[in-house]
Amino acid sequence: MSAPAAIAHDTDDVLVGRPSDTELSDQLLSTTWRPMTRAWKIGFAICGLLTLNLLVMVTLTVLRGIGLWGNNIPVAWGFGIINFVWWIGIGHAGTFISAILLLLEQRWRTSINRFTEGMTLFAVMQAGLFPLLHLGRPWFAYWLFPYPSVMDTWPQVRSALPWDAAAVTTYFSVSVMFWYLGLVPDLAALRDRAPSRTRRIIYGIFALGWRGSVRQWRHYHVAYLLLAGLATPLVLSVHSIVSLDFASTILPGWHSTIFPPFFVAGAILSGFAMVLILILPARRVFGLYNVITPRHLDAAAKMLLITSWIVAYSYIAELFTAWYSGDRYEVYQQIVNRPFGWYAWAYWLMLFCNCVATQVFWSRRMRRSPVVLFAVSVLVSIGMWFERFEIIVVSLSRDFLPSSWYIFIPTWVDLGILAGTLGFFGLLFLAFLRVVPFVPVTELKQMRAEMVHEEVRR
Amino acid sequence: MTRAASARPVLMAEFSSGPALLDGIRALAGSGMSRLDAFTPYEVAGLRQLLGVRRSWLSWIVLAAALAGGGGAYLLQWWINVVDYPLNIGGRPYHSAPAFLPITFEMAVLCASAAALLSAIVLGGLPRLWDPVFEIDGFDRATIDRFWVAVGAGDAALPAIDDAQGRIDITTALGAAGALRVLWLDAADRPDRPGWRDTREDAR
Numbered sequence: 001m002s003a004p005a006a007i008a009h010d011t012d013d014v015l016v017g018r019p020s021d022t023e024l025s026d027q028l029l030s031t032t033w034r035p036m037t038r039a040w041k042i043g044f045a046i047c048g049l050l051t052l053n054l055l056v057m058v059t060l061t062v063l064r065g066i067g068l069w070g071n072n073i074p075v076a077w078g079f080g081i082i083n084f085v086w087w088i089g090i091g092h093a094g095t096f097i098s099a100i101l102l103l104l105e106q107r108w109r110t111s112i113n114r115f116t117e118g119m120t121l122f123a124v125m126q127a128g129l130f131p132l133l134h135l136g137r138p139w140f141a142y143w144l145f146p147y148p149s150v151m152d153t154w155p156q157v158r159s160a161l162p163w164d165a166a167a168v169t170t171y172f173s174v175s176v177m178f179w180y181l182g183l184v185p186d187l188a189a190l191r192d193r194a195p196s197r198t199r200r201i202i203y204g205i206f207a208l209g210w211r212g213s214v215r216q217w218r219h220y221h222v223a224y225l226l227l228a229g230l231a232t233p234l235v236l237s238v239h240s241i242v243s244l245d246f247a248s249t250i251l252p253g254w255h256s257t258i259f260p261p262f263f264v265a266g267a268i269l270s271g272f273a274m275v276l277i278l279i280l281p282a283r284r285v286f287g288l289y290n291v292i293t294p295r296h297l298d299a300a301a302k303m304l305l306i307t308s309w310i311v312a313y314s315y316i317a318e319l320f321t322a323w324y325s326g327d328r329y330e331v332y333q334q335i336v337n338r339p340f341g342w343y344a345w346a347y348w349l350m351l352f353c354n355c356v357a358t359q360v361f362w363s364r365r366m367r368r369s370p371v372v373l374f375a376v377s378v379l380v381s382i383g384m385w386f387e388r389f390e391i392i393v394v395s396l397s398r399d400f401l402p403s404s405w406y407i408f409i410p411t412w413v414d415l416g417i418l419a420g421t422l423g424f425f426g427l428l429f430l431a432f433l434r435v436v437p438f439v440p441v442t443e444l445k446q447m448r449a450e451m452v453h454e455e456v457r458r
Numbered sequence: 459m460t461r462a463a464s465a466r467p468v469l470m471a472e473f474s475s476g477p478a479l480l481d482g483i484r485a486l487a488g489s490g491m492s493r494l495d496a497f498t499p500y501e502v503a504g505l506r507q508l509l510g511v512r513r514s515w516l517s518w519i520v521l522a523a524a525l526a527g528g529g530g531a532y533l534l535q536w537w538i539n540v541v542d543y544p545l546n547i548g549g550r551p552y553h554s555a556p557a558f559l560p561i562t563f564e565m566a567v568l569c570a571s572a573a574a575l576l577s578a579i580v581l582g583g584l585p586r587l588w589d590p591v592f593e594i595d596g597f598d599r600a601t602i603d604r605f606w607v608a609v610g611a612g613d614a615a616l617p618a619i620d621d622a623q624g625r626i627d628i629t630t631a632l633g634a635a636g637a638l639r640v641l642w643l644d645a646a647d648r649p650d651r652p653g654w655r656d657t658r659e660d661a662r
Contacts (some may be wrong), residue, residue: 021499021603146534154538156545163560170564177575185601189499192598208585211592212600214496214509216582221501222514223578230571233563241560445603446500449476453503 014107016290018452021445024291025189028441031286032434033195039285044430050423057416058133066136068413074404075396079414080134082388083421085242086270087127088168089263089384092235093271093303094120095175098182099231108299110447111291114440115282116275117179122428123274124172126421131164133417160244167241171234178227181220184210185442239263246391252333253395258317265310269354270384272303273377280370282433291439294368301367304380308358311387315351329400342407343394346386353383466590467495467608468616469628471637476502478636479605483508485631486607490615497591497606516577520570527569532562594641604638 019027061068071078094116101109132138144165146155155162188210190203210216240260247259276297283292322334338347357379360366367373393408432438473479479502486494487508494509496502506513535558539545544552579585591597591608600606609616619628629640 025499025602146538152543154543156547157535157538157561158547158550158554158557163564166561166564170568173568174571177571181575181578185500189601192601204587208579209587209589210582210584210601211589212497212499213582214498214505214511216584217498217501218506218511219514219516219578219581222516223520223574226517226520226574227571230567230574234567237560237563241564244560442500449500450503 014111014293014295015444015448015451016293018448019290021448024445024448025193025441027288028291028437028439028444029186029190029193031437031439032190033199034286036434037285039281040430040433043426047423047426047430050420051427053416054420054424057413057420058129060413061133061417062138066134068411070408070410070414072406072408074399074406075393075408077134077392077396078408079410079418080130082385082392083418084127084130084134085263085388085392086385087123087130087421087425088171088242089239089267089270090274090381091120091123091127091171091175091271092239092264092267093275094118094123095171095231095235096268096271097275098178099228100235102228103225103232106299107447108296110443111288111439112275112279112296113443114179114182114436115279115438116271117175117182118429118432118438119271119274119278120175121172121179122425122432124168124175125428126425128168128172129421131168160241160248163241164245167238171238174227174231174234178231181224181227182440182443183436184208184220185212186437186440188212189441190437235268236260236264239267251395251399252327252329253338253391255330256318256321258314258321262311262314262318265307265314266354266384266387269304269307269311270381272300272307273380273384276300276304276373276377277381278429280374282438284370286433288439291444297370297373298364298367301361301373304358304376305361308354308380312355315355333395333398337398338390338394341394341398343390343397346389346394350383350386350390353379354387357383466611468611468613468643469609470591470594470641470643471607471632472596472639472641473605473607473635473637474603475636476505476605479607480504480508481635482607482632482637485635486609486628489619489628489631491609491613491619492615493610493613495608495610497597497600497608499601499603499605502605514581516574516581519577520574523573524566524570528562528566530569531565532558535561594643596639 066080069078069080071080097109097116098113098120102113132141135141143149144155144162146157155165157163184207187203187207191200191207194200194203240263243259243263246254247256249255279292279296279300283289319334322330325331338344357376360372360376397406397408399405471482473482476498479496479498483494483496483505496505496509498505536553539554539558540552591600591606596604597606618624625642629642632640
């Protein structure tokens, strides 16, 4: 924003320079009304086309049935569940940043928390699509929820699948509420600042008449902290419950107590990768170098490194447990089939992306290089997708009876739906960038005031 | 109290920063005024304490909602499995507490979060799309970069102060504290009419 101030201050800070409240508001609110850049338009067009493709593929699936997908007994959980687990995992970094880092008072969270919460919402929306379609008859999806039906039956709550439905529904709802509460003061700012009357009216309605009076802040503050506190266990519980869908079965490769923490670490790894994939272009397109600084990139890269090691540890622990158990099916699955079986290439690709590629972040220079960060994040996203492929397809394709062994090959509908959700995710995300301020203005102004206060006292 | 303090302000002053606002409030409190409200673009450290606004009791609502949500979910699961639709699955007990926990936990979190959001909105006097203070010229910067203090009508100290000399004294005191503008809003005027404007303005 202001070049002289940027030079005067440490560029390694979470905020470059000390722009005034006015400057920060103008810069960050204007992302909603500035003319759209060409990069944004091209991105929107591509994502729109992919979304249309998703619509076609989903329609086909609903019309013809999931026989159009590649999964079949014994690989009953093909792309549908891989994509579900992958997308929902991506959401976790958003909640991690917005809730856990808020409670830990990490300042580098502030500029990127709304952005990542948006990512969470849109990722969970993609995730929700898959179990729904995988039901085969999605119009009966409401059978998952307990309601007094005329059939006189109820969902079986001793099975892990209704837990999943409860966990994902709660996760989505709590994420929306947390996101909206954080937005209210910024919507009020837009109500007072947006250039056209129509926009002011629309933002005004969503701002609910927020005045920023001390009595409003009093309740708001506590509610926001409480929502953060409530969202925090969800970061751990949602993917833990997803992992129980696997761990509570006896299939070799699934029947393991390490699954909940292993899934959570993988979720945060893939989520931070997606944060970087989205934030690097957005920062460039909207010129937000002063609020999303090398410090933020550095912190996110360190999170990638840490979670990558937790994931690496889990891979080693899986191998060790299989060997130590002496169970011939586990030993075959973990030590023979995964690294040397038909799908061995996927195993080594996963190891390279999740455990080897991230090691560049030991170097400070690499942690701050947008190109390296972007490239490694793409690799990690691919690697984490293949981790779920490994868990689901590879395990299912080789179960106890060699006579039922099977090689899974995805169909063009599988691939089309995966590409379609990527496009739909992108479409929602690009729209989000233009509709609300994606850097929380109010929180950033407050953080700046606190920083100035501390500097004066020093 | 929330409504009363903000419904009809008689005196409002605008400041350019949080610390200046705190100085202005100290000046008003020095004249014995107590019915104060402040409007700020973000939370100003120390403001709540200065105005004597206590920590929100909203957490108790949230706790109650969490207990109700979790308890209700557990009871429902028990009733489904034990009373209304018992299914024998490998001889496992109908009342399986460990298997009921995930949904119990999720519903507790869901209800608590909904309660937190709704309470923050309702206790803050929202939704209320229009408020008299919105009619004040320049109040739209209260969400951007201006900090306002308001003295509500019916402040016990007002009748003693509110004459020509008293107004000048307070305006001067607020100006010394750094107020950009001090507005006396004539109580006789209807604050809900669009033509409602400050009757006296002291631009510094």
